[in-house]
Amino acid sequence: MSAVILLFVGLGMMALGYFVYSKFIAEKIFKLDPDFRTPAHEFEDGVDFVPTNKFVLWGHHFTSVAGAAPIVGPAIAVIWGWAPAFAWVVLGTMFFAGIHDAGAIWASVRNRAKSVGSLTGDVVGKRARSIFMIVIFLVLLMVNAVFAVVIARLMMTFPTAVVPVWGAIFVALIIGQLIYRRIMTLPVVSILGVIALYALIFMGPSMPIQMPAEVMPGVSGNAAWILLLFLYAAIASVLPVWMLLQPRDYINGLQLFIGLLILYGAIVVLNPTMIAPMFNVDVPAGTPSLVPLLFVTIACGAISGFHGLVASGTTSKQLNRETDIRFVGFFGAIGEGGLALAAILVATAGFASLADWQAMYSAFGQGGVTAFVEGGAYIIHNGLGLPQVTAATLLTVMAALFAGTTMDTGLRLQRYIFQEWGEIYNQEWMKKPLPATLLAVGSCLLLAFGAGGADGSGGMIIWPLFGTTNQLLAGLTLLVITVMLVHLRRPMWYTLAPLCFLLVMTVTALIFQLRTFYEQQNWFLLGLDLVVLVAAISVAMECAAALKRHRAQVAAED
Template structure:
């Protein structure tokens, strides 16, 4: 099968989804109102609540939700063949992710920009809120701790990426000032910013920076990078959003979209063959079944609960006009779906032969970022003639910047969680940004170094539960949105069907994992899996009861 045909088919379907289906959802289901006063205007403070140009906000949202997950998940899931991964990414983006992301923004904006966890208390009940907040905290803990490890390992493995990754921060600081003070127009700033970022990528191979294997006695280079990343993320999480978060995400979003065009352009020029099978029956021993694991292995890129946290945590506080939620939320999901599609293409067509592909995927869990970088560099080199080391640097920086922007937003969201707990439990000190940030960073470092030792990779211990916990969060977010729609007497099937499918697949995957952890003797993950499973059941029951109450109330009012 030609990779170019697969690419155009996927992009065409997603384009139709945005221009037709998202318009229907925005106008007929969520009924986005241009005259509604958004929290960004009502509570404007210049720090967290800042009315923002929809293109800049799209950049923040897209790069925050994407991370490395839409690269890693699809590049692993093609072990079952590229066909199932392609179908779930395309259909999931159109009917699941776009609806979920737009709905989470809308629900939060209509409720004073509350996070989906706090919002659950108003829509469903206090018990559901308490359980939901724990699930949210676990997801954020996993994301922040693990993405720090991912970025650190990328910089240790590819020292040519260090200058572009850290240089992007200084470019963003300058751009933030230029945009905020209106020194230059947004198009001019955008062009100059992208040129600056690509100049850093071009310079990266000539200025590699290798962290020593052991910086201090007992402190590895990997651990040093992790510590530096958390120091940076802590500072970024308390700065006003316009200073660093918005411009960094916006300019990275543009740079990463250019990177996608380079990848897609190389596919068109080379027109490689999908050397991997469409449906792979010759999977390595020990590979779990496609159903339900496909639907939790590919989360970001199809649908992800983390998106709901960003949508209701930072994006809703910056939305200038309510109709902007369609462009920011749904088109943001399209961008992530496009990245996941590119990951599928390069992880299956970026090899010279089927034997080369099988050598990469000799065991489940192989592939991921490595397959993305190697396969993408192969396609760009042979399709566009770019030196392979430059192409590899470009793709490594893409992965690292996605992970970095997600970590920036993730730590800010974790700070919000502690502040909301301070609000709920009347702890005034916890409501302040600095103590909440220190608690967020401290919990991540406790997991990273407490569970992982001096290397700081403790987040990887609980990472096997990320897929199921994250998808559970997406299903529960759709439940909250559905309850709101019923209360407002609007059609609920467009959210109810995705959430039912997602909850069934996620709970089934949790049960599959219970057996796996038990057989492996991994009683820590077994216990954590049971906690997550119980939380899922309890919140689902609470939401079902709330849904029944609202439907009964609506029925009685109509009589």
């Protein structure tokens, strides 16, 4: 099978989802109103609530949700063959991710920019809110701790990426001033910013920066990068969004979008064959069942609960007009689906032979970012003639920037969670940004170094539960949206069907993982799995009760 055929089929179906399906949802289901006064205008403060150009906001939303997960998940899931991963990414993007992401923004905007966790208490009940807040905290803890490890390892493995990754921060600070103070027009700023970022990428191979294996006694190079990343993220999380978060996400979004076009162009020129089998019937020993594990291994790129946190946590506070939701939410999901599609193609067609591919995928969980970088560099080098080291640097920077922008937003969201807990439990000190930020960073570092030791990779210990916890969070978000639609007397099946599917797959996957953790005698993950499983079952019960209650209320009012 030609990779080019799959590329055009996948992108064509996603485009159909955006131009047809999202238009129907926006106009007939959400009924987006261009005259509705958004929270960005109602509560404008120049720090968190800032009315933002929809293209800049799309850049923030897209790069915040498109972390390393839409690369890692699909590039691991192809171990079952390329067809299942391809089908789930394309259909999930069309019918699951778009309505989930846009719906989360809409629900938040219509409720004073409340987070989806806080909204749960209003539309479902306080018990559901308590469950939701625990799940949200776990997901953010995993994302922040793990993405710090991912970026640190990338910079240790590919020192040529250090200058572009850190240089992008300084470019963003300049871009933020140019846009906010209207010194230059957005198109001019965009062109200059992209040129600067790609200049850094081409400078990277000639200016590699290698962190020593041991910076000081007891502190490895990997741990040093993790500490620096959290220091940066803590500062970024309290700065006004226009100063760093928005411009960094926007300009990175453009750079990453161009990077995807380069990757797509190389695939078209080279026209590689899908080396991996369509359905892999000879999976390595220990590989779990395709169903339901496929649907939690690929979360980001098909549907992801983390997106709901970004949508209702930061995006809704910056929305200029309600009708911008379609472009920001639905097209943001299309962007991530496009990244996941690229990961599938390079992780299955970017190898010289089937034997090379099988060597990469000799056990479940292998592949990931390594397969993306090596497979993509192979395709770009042979398709466009770019030196392999430069191509590898480009893709490494893409992965690191995706993870970095997600980490920026994730830590800010974790700060919001602590502030919301401060409001719920009347703890005035916790409502303030600085203490909440210190709690957010402290909890991540406690996991990173408390569970992982001096290396700081503790987040990887609970990462096996990310997929199920993340999909449970997506189900909770869809529950909130569905209840709101019922209350407004609008069709609910467009969100209820994905909700039911996710709950079934999540609960089944959690049960499968229970057996795995028991056989491995991994009692920590076994206990945590039970907590998430109880939460999932509780969500299903709350879902049924809330929908029944609201439908009865609507029927009584009629």
